[in-house]
Amino acid sequence: MLIKNPILTVSAVSPKQYPKDNLPEIVLVGKSNVGKSSFINTLVNRKKLARTSSEPGKTRQINFYNMDNKFYLVDLPGYGYSKMSKQEQEKVGNFIEEYLQKSKNIALIVFLLDIRHEPTSNDKLMYDYIFKTNLPCLIIANKADKIAVTKVESAVNSLQEILNPLKDIVFLPFSSERKIYTDDVWNILKQYIH
Ligand SMILES: Nc1nc2c(ncn2[C@@H]2O[C@H](COP(=O)(O)OP(=O)(O)O)[C@@H](O)[C@H]2O)c(=O)[nH]1
Ligand SMILES: [Mg+2]
Secondary structure (H helix, E strand, O other): OOOOOEEEEEEEOOHHHOOOOOOOEEEEEEEOOOOHHHHHHHHHOOOOOOOOOOOOOOOOOEEEEEEOOOEEEEEOOOEOOOOOOHHHHHHHHHHHHHHHHHOOOEEEEEEEEEOOOOOOHHHHHHHHHHHHHOOOEEEEEEOHHHOOHHHHHHHHHHHHHHHOOOOOOEEEEOEOOOOEOHHHHHHHHHOOOO
């Protein structure tokens, strides 16, 4: 899908600031540094729309990227950054939950994992939380460029085996580094924006 004019329109630190135009929201969830901001940039083919960082734990607000007035891509703060104190981590967790509970416009949750690693305990908590919200979810096994192409399919399958043995959720590989699999992802996203 070609987005002509992606713009960061709102950086919210409280629910009062969430956009009020009721466009559908596709929200990026995942631990710090897994590649959420890069994912947004890759989908819209921009280098610096969403701020990325090799230093995790930087985003403390909820960024709403307006996509041609059709929908929002929503960049949430990452969880599980080890250098953050327990207290700070809890704050970030509450912040994420508040958004997931209060926004009335979430059309799809895109949950990013690292294709190389087993889900962390925080990933599992987040997965269970998302599952309980009953919202539609797409799982992305990111940084697929970090393993051999021939290993990608089995790596995605083993992540699914751990989190979703019933296999009723879509899992897809992705790589912002190599910009591959973006068409597959767009084909899913399109189903949730009308
Ligand atoms: N190799 C590789 N690196 C990636 C990929 N996506 C993101 N990164 C890198 O991972 C780091 C964190 O990315 P960022 O998008 O800021 O993660 P966020 O904290 O989840 O928003 C940056 O150094 C990115 O360049 C990917 O698909 N492959
Ligand atoms: Mg980010």
